[in-house]
Amino acid sequence: MVLYFSATGNTRYIAEIIAKKLHDEALDLTDRIKRSDHSLIRSKKPFVVCCPIYICEMPVFFSQFLRKLKLAGNRKIYFVFTGGSSYEGTAGWRAGKIAARKHMTYMGCADVVMPRNYVASSHSFSNDEKEIHFLLENAVYESEKIANTIRYSRKLKARHVFIAEKALILPFVPLWVKYMQPSAPFHTTDKCIGCGKCAEVCPINNIEIKDKKPVWIAPCAHCMACICNCPAEAIEFGDITQNKVKYNIRKYLKK
Ligand SMILES: Cc1cc2nc3c(=O)[nH]c(=O)nc-3n(C[C@H](O)[C@H](O)[C@H](O)COP(=O)(O)O)c2cc1C
The missing domain is CATH 3.30.70.20 (Alpha-Beta Plaits)
Structure with a gap:
């Protein structure tokens, strides 16, 4: 089962492409997050968790929710991130921690570069129309590649997260938030x-x-x-x- 959170649609787009390729279901977690509903979700197929990257990490509210969410059935879990750049920071490391906490087999993570959605800063720049169309086309190709890896039960390549990255990002995120x-x-x-x-x-x-x-x-x-x-x-x-x-x-x- 493909589980996702998406604020502006990028991650939903990716989750739905992956679910379709896997002949599986894509479940939007927003309502559950709103209701703090951590009740059991059961899946015969591997779990694929998709979310955006915020400040080089998994969104804090999302990782907190996921830690408590009960997952049963298949014990394999994959993570797919969408970000405005290809740098996913410590999100892959966080994913591994969440999988371990759930006693699930961490099958790695992948990231898909998508249009940037952060508008609430004078320092953030949006993509122009041409870039957006290019990124959305490329995202289909990337998502199908990810789905194929999952379909054959292969691991997604998780990048090694260095201690220096954790030392910089992990204390910084709560302060930023x-x-x-x-x-x-x-x-x-x-x-x-x-x-x-x-x-x-x-x-x-x-x-x-x-x-x-x-x-x-x-x-x-x-x-x-x-x-x-x-x-x-x-x-x-x-x-x-x-x-x-x-x-x-x-x-x-x-x-
Ligand atoms: C609060 C916030 C922080 C973000 N930080 C990052 C970041 O550190 N790195 C990055 O690549 N993209 C970052 N982005 C861009 C989003 O991850 C990206 O646009 C994502 O695809 C949005 O997904 P959604 O449409 O499913 O919500 C940030 C977006 C927001 C809203």
């Missing part, structure tokens, strides 16, 4: 139609709807689900996002 991902700059413009989609897609229930308008409550995962899934494009982050395209894979997939 705590101090560099504020909720306060998120706000709606008068385009807001009060549909509540933002609250629905927030994986950590960080948005409350009051008087038909969203209110962001700290802490925030900065996953970009709210701002990039808003049907009215009515959400901004301070004045950083005003002239930025809010990435969502839906805009680029053929109907």
